Structures are given as structure tokens and as C-alpha cells.
Amino acid sequence: xxxxxxxxxxxxxxxxxxxxxxxxxxxxxxxxxxxxxxxxxxxxxxxxxxxxxxxxxxxxxxxxxxxxxxxxxxxxxxxxxxxxxxxxxxxxxxxxxxxxxxxxxxxxxxxxxxxxxxxxxxxxxxxxxxxxxxxxxxxxxxxxxxxxxxxxxxxxxxxxxxxxxxxxxxxxxxxxxxxxxxxxxxxxxxxxxxxxxxxxxxxxxxxxxxxxxxxxxxxxxxxxxxxxxxxxxxxxxxxxxxxxxx
Ligand SMILES: [Fe+2]
Numbered sequence: 001x002x003x004x005x006x007x008x009x010x011x012x013x014x015x016x017x018x019x020x021x022x023x024x025x026x027x028x029x030x031x032x033x034x035x036x037x038x039x040x041x042x043x044x045x046x047x048x049x050x051x052x053x054x055x056x057x058x059x060x061x062x063x064x065x066x067x068x069x070x071x072x073x074x075x076x077x078x079x080x081x082x083x084x085x086x087x088x089x090x091x092x093x094x095x096x097x098x099x100x101x102x103x104x105x106x107x108x109x110x111x112x113x114x115x116x117x118x119x120x121x122x123x124x125x126x127x128x129x130x131x132x133x134x135x136x137x138x139x140x141x142x143x144x145x146x147x148x149x150x151x152x153x154x155x156x157x158x159x160x161x162x163x164x165x166x167x168x169x170x171x172x173x174x175x176x177x178x179x180x181x182x183x184x185x186x187x188x189x190x191x192x193x194x195x196x197x198x199x200x201x202x203x204x205x206x207x208x209x210x211x212x213x214x215x216x217x218x219x220x221x222x223x224x225x226x227x228x229x230x231x232x233x234x235x236x237x238x239x240x241x242x243x244x245x246x
Contacts, residue, residue, distance in 0.1 A: 047095065049088040051120060053081045056127055063130055066227045068216045079211050080123040083192075086116030118192035122172055125202050128240075131233035141245065142203075142238035145177075149184040156186075161229060163188040165222045170209040173225070175237075176200040177244050201244055204237045 056076050061069040090112035097103055137153055138146055150156035156175075163186050164173025172189040178200045187196050206228050213224040 047092050049084075050091060051084050051087050053084045054124055054127070058131065063132070063231060066231050067130070067213075071211075071213070071215045074215075075207075075211060076123075076127070079209075080120070083116045083119030083123060086112060087120050090116055114193045115191060118189075122174070122189075122192055122202060122205050122207070125240075126205050126207050128236050129204050129206075129233055130228070130231055131236075132231050133233060135230070136234050138234045138238055140238055140242075142234070142241045145184050145241065145245075150186075157229065160186050161225055164206050164208055164225045167208050171195075172208060173206045174200075174202050175204040176202045177241055179244065182245075203240050204232060 053076075056072070060072045060076075063072065090109050093105070093109045094113065097106065097109065137143070143153070146153055146156045150159060160173055160175060167173065167188050168190060170191055171194075172187075172192070174187040174189055174196070176185055176187055176196075177183075178185050178197060180197075180199050184203075185197070185200065187200065189195050206225060208221055208225065213221060217224040
């Protein structure tokens with residue numbers, strides 16, 4: 001694993017140093033316990049939360065008037081926190097299932113793992129993307145890659161905004177680097193985890209769940225998308241891109 005990839009995982013709270021279990025529980029859970037009935041392996045197990053809510057990289061009112069303070073507080077402190085909690089719970093329930101050998105709810109917890117895990121990842125990227133930027137545009141290698149993948153920045157912008165406005169239901173507009181094809185793509189995610197390609201790395205995202213805009217914009221999603229596109233922190237997006245192309 002590269003240093004950059006490890007740094008990225010650490011920022012997400014999923015670095016190699018994260019502890020899933022209390023020390024005593026780790027030693028109590030032996031490979032030969034896998035598949036045994038609940039009790040022997042899981043009794044007394046104390047599981048720590050593996051994932052934590054990252055703090056906002058700016059004040060709650062820093063994005064006024066584009067994103068209002070009340071929306072930011074609810075979005076970060078309640079909604080994003082809920083995905084972190086849901087992800088931790090899914091991982092714990094899957095651990096319990098491994099201990100007991102009871103996989104009767106496996107479909108439910110695997111869905112929860114995908115949904116909440118993807119929600120945590122995308123919100124973490126979203127906060128880092130945002131900053132009043134005085135009309136800045138991508139520069140350097142990111143600007144070059146946008147030109148290669150989309151023709152020009154204006155064509156990229158038009159496709160990204162069209163895709164994001166047109167998300168069916170709750171979802172995201174996503175600019176991602178796909179290392180399998182060494183190219184940038186725009187995805188239109190439904191919920192957090194649907195309509196993507198395996199391996200794609202989200203670089204810049206705009207949340208179009210109603211919780212992201214409804215207090216201020218009501219049903220005017222299109223206006224929200226266009227205004228948020230103008231406060232993208234392209235410097236951070238470019239730095240993230242360069243981490244993954246070396
Ligand atoms: Fe959200």
C-alpha cells in the first residue's frame with residue numbers, strides 16, 4: 001500500500017491502526033471460534049467503534065450564503081454522523097454473525113455496510129471539496145486530465161451539472177478517478193452506493209439528497225447544484241487526484 005493511500009485511509013478513520021475490538025476481546029476471539037454458536041466466541045465481547053466522524057474543515061457558517069449554517073449543522077452533525085454510526089453498527093453485527101454462525105440477516109447487514117460505508121466516504125470527500133474559491137478552476141495535472149477525459153473544463157462542468165441535477169431521488173454527482181482505465185469519469189450515484197464502477201475513487205462530489213439543500217432551496221435543486229459548483233475547492237481536488245496517479 002502506498003504512503004498516499006495509507007494517508008487517505010487514515011483520514012477516513014480506517015487506517016491500519018484502528019482497533020475494532022478491545023484487547024481482551026481480540027485475544028478471546030480465535031480462528032477456531034469462527035462459526036461456533038453465540039456464546040463461546042462472542043460472550044463478553046466489547047467492540048470499539050472503528051470509524052469516527054471527521055470534523056468539518058471550516059466553520060459551520062463558512063459557506064454562507066450558498067450553504068446556510070443550519071443546514072451545515074444538521075448535515076454534518078446529524079446526517080453524516082448517522083452514516084458513521086450505521087457503518088460501525090453494520091461491522092459489529094457482521095462480527096457477531098461470524099461469531100455465532102447465524103447468517104439469517106446477512107443480506108440486511110451487507111446492504112447496511114454498503115449504504116452507510118458509502119455515505120461516510122462521500123460526505124468525508126464533500127466537506128473537503130468546499131470552500132469559497134473566487135471563481136478558481138482546476139489547475140495542473142487535474143486540469144490536463146479533465147481536458148483529456150471531457151474535452152474541456154466547460155464541457156466537464158456542463159456534464160457534471162446535468163448529471164447531478166438529474167439524479168433520480170437521493171444521490172450524488174461524482175467526479176472520480178478510475179485507475180483501471182486511468183481516466184476521469186462523472187457518475188450519477190443513487191443513494192450512496194448505486195450506479196458506479198468498482199475501484200473508482202471519488203475526487204469531487206456534490207450531495208443532492210434533500211437534507212443537503214431543502215431548508216434553504218426547497219425544491220430548487222438545480223439552483224443549489226449550480227451555486228455549490230462555484231464553491232468547489234479545486235486545489236484540494238487536484239491534490240487528491242495527484243495522490244492517486246503516481
Ligand atoms: Fe448528505
